[in-house]
Amino acid sequence: MIDLNKSQIQDCFDLQTAARAIENAYIASAEGRVQAPPVTYLGFEDANGDCHVKTGHVQGTEGFVIKVATGFYDNPAKGLPSSNGLNLMFSATTGAPLAILRDEGWLTDMRTGLGGAIASRALGVDGFKGVLIVGTGLQCRFQARCLQALIPERKLSFTICGRDAAKAETACAELQGDGLSANTATDLEAATRAAQVVITTTPAKMPLIQREWVTPGTHITAVGADSPGKQELATDLVAAADLLVCDLAAQSLHHGEFARAEAEGRRADEVIALGHILSGAHPGRADNKQITIADLTGLAVQDAAISLAVLEARNTEHSSN
Amino acid sequence: MIDLNKSQIQDCFDLQTAARAIENAYIASAEGRVQAPPVTYLGFEDANGDCHVKTGHVQGTEGFVIKVATGFYDNPAKGLPSSNGLNLMFSATTGAPLAILRDEGWLTDMRTGLGGAIASRALGVDGFKGVLIVGTGLQCRFQARCLQALIPERKLSFTICGRDAAKAETACAELQGDGLSANTATDLEAATRAAQVVITTTPAKMPLIQREWVTPGTHITAVGADSPGKQELATDLVAAADLLVCDLAAQSLHHGEFARAEAEGRRADEVIALGHILSGAHPGRADNKQITIADLTGLAVQDAAISLAVLEARNTEHSSN
Known part of the structure; x- marks a missing residue:
């Protein structure tokens, strides 16, 4: 053994x-x-x-x-x-x-980082570079490092935004130390509007990302909500998205970002498994205007x-x- | 670690x-x-x-x-x-x-052996010596060794009975090698009638022990039935017993010996947890005439x-x- x-x-x-x-x-x-x-x-x-x-x-x-x-x-x-x-x-x-x-x-931290990176790579607009990471904890580091490692041919530009500016600076400096291009932002709305890919990694219980901040073509990967009551994305943002993707629908609809989506008129069968996009069974993002959301709750x-x-x-x- | x-x-x-x-x-x-x-x-x-x-x-x-x-x-x-x-x-x-x-x-084998021995010691008639073990596999050995070890002050007399007489002889010789008093029997009915404590350790799917074979004062410990469909004791024997004991009622009633007892008119709340007998919260065997049955399915x-x-x-x- x-x-x-x-x-x-x-x-x-x-x-x-x-x-x-x-x-x-x-x-x-x-x-x-x-x-x-x-x-x-x-x-x-x-x-x-x-x-x-x-x-x-x-x-x-x-x-x-x-x-x-x-x-x-x-x-x-x-x-x-x-x-x-x-x-x-x-x-x-x-x-x-x-x-x-x-x-x-x-x-577990690494597979969560890789899972998010796989989703972001699969669903971000062609050639995306601007990546906003919301949250300054471990997953901020793992998501950034994994995503850049999966897209070695293109230098990504990471923006780190968190409630604690000092923690954002620390995370940013660490990523720069790894050779990544990173800066910090304090205005979450402006940073969201500017981003092509948004990765949320917080344990927020109130929505952080509002619908009106998210511009056409944005992809959002949410890895923070892992238990009932947590929510990083505004419910009307989820309701309005063009494509909802998850790792496991049962989990996303129970305790992930999509838990409230059904109440807003989304049907459970509208949520596409990430695996179907990776295999090509579902085409994924249709154009560079769609707003796509991947909610990952983690699989055994x-x-x-x-x-x-x-x-x-x-x-x-x-x-x- | x-x-x-x-x-x-x-x-x-x-x-x-x-x-x-x-x-x-x-x-x-x-x-x-x-x-x-x-x-x-x-x-x-x-x-x-x-x-x-x-x-x-x-x-x-x-x-x-x-x-x-x-x-x-x-x-x-x-x-x-x-x-x-x-x-x-x-x-x-x-x-x-x-x-x-x-x-x-x-x-797992040892805790099953010890669990059975604890039940047999707690529920056998005062001063019992004659123990019949039905089945010639691993649990035959574990039950005998554990029970004798828990009653060091009294030399028990084990009888081993199984479908395969040669396997019974092998088990018997092993127990004798450990210093236990053991013999074999081929007539299960006679051996059951003669025993004070019966321990069933088989994966039987048809009842082995019939009601009319079990004389007053007998205690039976059943450790074999561990999944739906297995049954070592006749349903009418379970229905007629004076005291039904289990490790976990939910399991015994689902896939243990007591699974069919409710159909025979026994109520689930008649089944006493072994722990209540060990703690003294329930008096256990009332006299030397009662027929008692302990069904153990195993606890985490x-x-x-x-x-x-x-x-x-x-x-x-x-x-x-």
Whole structure:
């Protein structure tokens, strides 16, 4: 059984391998060729903590994943990170344990970054360069780095906007340090109007992005809303969009950005699975005037895919050594 | 993070520590002081395999468990065991991974053995000695060894009965090798009539034990029925019993021995949780004439309890070295 800690995972990680695996997982998910049972939840009220267990398998791949993610929100006071977790891989042909990836949540952050980047690349207008990232946390970094890595032929121009200007400056400086083109903005309306692609990464419970700010041709990727009550996009913006895309309709309509869309007259069957766009089964953006929105809530099969990609990259590295 | 393989787990395993932990888990479960979310299931049709993921926590204990159990039934043809699995422990106060117990299913067999033994000890007539075990597989061994270990002051007399007389002889010889008193029987009716405690451990789909064979004072522990359609005890035997005990009523009534009892006029609220008997909240057996039945389908909190017991025993061993 392979046992890798976070830095070992990072050492052998290959972003392009992982991106391809996650694209395949989205397509398989859209086509029903996956297993993704309901998420298991445990709550620890006394310790202000919780645990989610996700399991997933892409049919035809060699392994399935059991991902454990914990959040214990009093940990920082003890000098510990609030998030932790690991991915366990098992063989889908013998049931034997294959690997424990003690990533402390890093693979989840990375698959979320890659998922957003895959959606932004697929749905942004041809040749887009101007990308606004709303929010200054971990996903600000992951979304920017992953998107630029998936579009190496074109230098993107990132604008970072958050409630805390100092945090935006810090994130911007980090991205510049990685060689990305980045600046900050304090006027969210102006920044939204100027952007071709908007990526929202916040835990907002009130809509941040208003309908009238979004100009024709804009694509929005929303990765922040991951539980009921969170909402980054104005409901009338969702209602007016030309194309609604999601990773899993059941999740987006339950606790994602599209949870309120049905009340505004959108039908659930109008929401297109990202996998159908990636496979070409749906044409995606029709022209450079459409407003498109992708809402990603996260799939267990992304966890399975990225975990297998780690093992694949590790094997390649080993055999080339 | 502690990482123990099967033999390391067996080396530090302390049966009495584990039995106490499991008793506490039964009591906590009966009193509602546990978390045990629905079991997650994955199926792998092409490989003739499946996977169950159970999660559990006994409130107030330091860790929760995520147990993965796989069964791939074509493995023996490849020279591999059909069952595999592991228990993962996480801190209930910080969410950090505590241990991976790569037990290959041994801890599940042991907690099933201990659970049955705890029930048999609690519900058998005072001073019982004659124990019939029906079935000659792994649980035949675990039930006998655990029950004798929990009643060290009294030499029990085990009778092993199974469809395959040669397998019964093998099991019997193994138990004798462990210093237990054991013999075999081929006439199940006579053996049942003679026994004070009957332990059924088979995957039978037709009732094995008939009502008229069971004499007053007999206690029956059924551990075999673990999925819908399995049944070891005649429905009219269950209907006529003086006391019905289970680990979890929802499971026993869904896919255990009591699944058909309601149709025979037994009420679900007549089924007493084993934990209430262990705690003294329910008096258990009233006299030496009652026929009592315990149906055990297995609890995730047993897995949590036995895993913590392994860590406790290991710590004790380490500190005494």
